[in-house]
Amino acid sequence: MAHGLSGQGIVVVGGQWGDEGKGRIVDTLAKDCDVVVRFQGGNNAGHSLHIGETSLVLHLIPCGIMRPDKICMIGNGVVIDPEVLFQEMDLLAGHGVKCTADNLKIAKNAHMIFPFHKLIDAARENKPGMQLGTTKRGIGPCYEDKVARFGIVASDLLSPRIIRKKLENIFGNRFLDRSSDLSIESLMDWAQMIGNRLAPFLCDVGEALEHFLKQGRSVLFEGAQGALLDVDHGTYPFVTSSNCVAAQAAIGSGIGAHWLKEVLMVSKAYCTRVGEGPFFSETDPVEQERFRRLGNEFGATTGRPRRCGWIDLPALKYAARINGATGLVLTKIDILAGLGPIKVGVSYSCQGNSGLSFMEAMAAFNEGHVVSMEYKELKAAGVMPDRAEKITDFPQPLRDLCSMIEDYVGIPIRIISYGRERGQEFFISHEKN
Ligand code: IMP
Ligand code: MG
Numbered sequence: 337m338a339h340g341l342s343g344q345g346i347v348v349v350g351g352q353w354g355d356e357g358k359g360r361i362v363d364t365l366a367k368d369c370d371v372v373v374r375f376q377g378g379n380n381a382g383h384s385l386h387i388g389e390t391s392l393v394l395h396l397i398p399c400g401i402m403r404p405d406k407i408c409m410i411g412n413g414v415v416i417d418p419e420v421l422f423q424e425m426d427l428l429a430g431h432g433v434k435c436t437a438d439n440l441k442i443a444k445n446a447h448m449i450f451p452f453h454k455l456i457d458a459a460r461e462n463k464p465g466m467q468l469g470t471t472k473r474g475i476g477p478c479y480e481d482k483v484a485r486f487g488i489v490a491s492d493l494l495s496p497r498i499i500r501k502k503l504e505n506i507f508g509n510r511f512l513d514r515s516s517d518l519s520i521e522s523l524m525d526w527a528q529m530i531g532n533r534l535a536p537f538l539c540d541v542g543e544a545l546e547h548f549l550k551q552g553r554s555v556l557f558e559g560a561q562g563a564l565l566d567v568d569h570g571t572y573p574f575v576t577s578s579n580c581v582a583a584q585a586a587i588g589s590g591i592g593a594h595w596l597k598e599v600l601m602v603s604k605a606y607c608t609r610v611g612e613g614p615f616f617s618e619t620d621p622v623e624q625e626r627f628r629r630l631g632n633e634f635g636a637t638t639g640r641p642r643r644c645g646w647i648d649l650p651a652l653k654y655a656a657r658i659n660g661a662t663g664l665v666l667t668k669i670d671i672l673a674g675l676g677p678i679k680v681g682v683s684y685s686c687q688g689n690s691g692l693s694f695m696e697a698m699a700a701f702n703e704g705h706v707v708s709m710e711y712k713e714l715k716a717a718g719v720m721p722d723r724a725e726k727i728t729d730f731p732q733p734l735r736d737l738c739s740m741i742e743d744y745v746g747i748p749i750r751i752i753s754y755g756r757e758r759g760q761e762f763f764i765s766h767e768k769n
Contacts, residue, residue, distance in 0.1 A: 341365060341663075341750065341763065344554050345597040347582040348665075350562025351655040353571075353609040354580075355635075355642065356602040357667035359383025360753060362399040362558045364761055365600075370553040371407045372400025373545065375588030376578040377560035378415040378449060378478070380471040382636025386756040390431055393636045397424050397440065398558045401433055407548075409441045409541050413578065413588020415478040416442070416490065417449035418530040435537075442534065443541040443590065444491035451526070452510070452518050453477040468574055469611025471637050479577040481506065490538055493531030499524060542590020549595050557585035557596070563655035571698065574613025582659045600750060601661035603652055605669040605737065608642040610635045614701045617645035617681040617709040631671040647737075648681040648709065649744040650694040656745050663750035664741065669734055670754040673717040678733055680740055681709040712740070724754055725762050 346365065350356045363385055366372050379395035387402060396416065400406040410416065421442075425435045453474030460466045470476060481487035486505045492498045503520045512518060549555060561580040564570045568579060578584070582601075586593040606627060609615045618624070627633055627644035634641055656664070672678050683690065684697035686707045692700070697707045714733045721729050727738055738749055753761035 341368070341598065341600070344549055344552070345557070345595040346554070347557040347559065347585045347596055347599045349559035349582050349585075349599065349601055349659050349661075350565075350580060351601040351603040351652055351659065351661070351664070352562045352607055352648075353564045353613075353615070354381070354561040355608055355610065355633075356562060356604050357665075357753060358559055358602050359385055359394065359399045360667065360756065361600070361602055361665050361751060361761075362556060363387070363402060363758065364751070364753075365556055366400040366403050366406055368554070369400070369406070369556040371409060371545065371548050371555045372398040372558055373409040373411055373541070373555060373585075373589050374398050374414050374558050374560065375411040375585045376413040376580060377576065378473060378475045379417050379420040380473050380475045380576060380637060381560035383558075383560075384636045384756075387758055392427065392431065395424060395637060396421050397428065397435065400556065400558070401428060401435065401440070404433075407439055407441065409545065409589070410443060410446060411541050411589035412443040412445045413584060414443070415447050415449050415475055415482070415578075417454075417473065418534060420473075422533060437536040440537055441539050441541055441544055442490060442537040444538040445489045447478055447482045447487045447489055448493065448530075449474045449478045450488065450523065452506075452512055453481070455518075456510070467612060469613075471635075473637070476577040484509065488527075490534060493527050494535060496524060496528065499527045540590070545589055545591050546595075549591065555595070557582075557589065559585070563601070563659055564651060566658070569658045571613045574611065582661070598663065599659055599661045600663050600665050601656055601659050601747075602665040602667060603647070603655075603741075604631075604667050605672050605734075606631070606647050607645050607651075608633050610638070610640055610642050614698070614707070615643055615645060616651070616684055616697060616701075616707050617648040618643050619645045626675060627671070630674055631668055646679040646681050646709070646711065647741070649741065650681070650683060650697070652741070653745045654694040656747055661745075661747050664745065664747050665751040665753070666738065666741065666749055667753045669730070669737075669752055670720050672734065672737070673720040673731070676716045678714040678717060678737060679711040680714065680737065682712050682744070683710045684708065685710055714740075720754065724752075727752070727764065730754075
């Protein structure tokens, strides 16, 4: 391929707090790939796709499923809510996309979200002082059970004996109320029903993937959430419960790290966040409303209005480092046209100190101080062209923005999208470098 992004082991990850447009980019890249794999998170993710007349949101099944000849996999690092998985299969069937054991493979050792995980998540969110603004999808409690070593994996569903033993263990450890709707008997019935439908899709995803990679087939790893929501490296404790950075692509799909060749980190040309936690470039409510209206910034999973602000370069540079990004992808650049003068966050200030780095800003925030973003301003973008094939097709302020991002982060931009439809993006070759 001319753009050189169809090789083996391309990881697509988020460089902000999720919702960067990863799904849209995976859909673009999947055209030239053979296999698309999800490797972390669960149905807290919401990957929006607009393909011709069709608009849909995928939460669990990789976006590659929308291209007929692709194989999609859900790796061991994903937590699976089977009810959502089946709803998604049915939704896809309604769009003429059939999920079969041939085009969808699910790791038999992926952990399963049970109904009680969702109840625990929601109960915590409703408790004063405990709010993180989670999606209440049971993601955190399911990962907790995994790490606590009493989680239930997909293949367990095929054995009533194992399921009963594990449920007994979970009920004991979690002090769940057996007299409620959540009796072990009713969960056994539920698990058996789920297991029967899931069985044909289960396999050793790592083994299947390595088989493809050894044949020289190209594999695309579809990240969910974003670097700043990573449980280790993000804005802890305001994070999700999985690792969202690129290295997780190997762990969460069961292959060796050496197969990951390219890490494309996606960022919006501005920034959003859903849920609680620091967001240093968040703008005032009136300006946020304009971002929200122009960029349709409402959660694809929960419908919550997203918090909005300008692009934060020190945070992006930090995200590029923890991801090991080899290239950047810039999305929704068209939204900036129409917002007036463009602001670019370049450093932070706190208690009279300016020029702070992201780590310094986070340390100050964690100590309870107010941190402000310091900006450089660019002129208003003006009118966007209907079609663009290269950066020079853009108005000067957007070209300046792209140069600023590349210079600051120190990594080339490889793809820019300027609209939600397939084709409203272009690749940038950096072979001359
Ligand atoms: P959880 O992942 O549901 O536990 O939520 C933890 C935090 O991550 C909350 O602030 C959520 O809003 C945020 N979050 C989780 N998944 C996504 C996503 O796919 N996009 C954006 N934010 C997310
Ligand atoms: Mg999303």
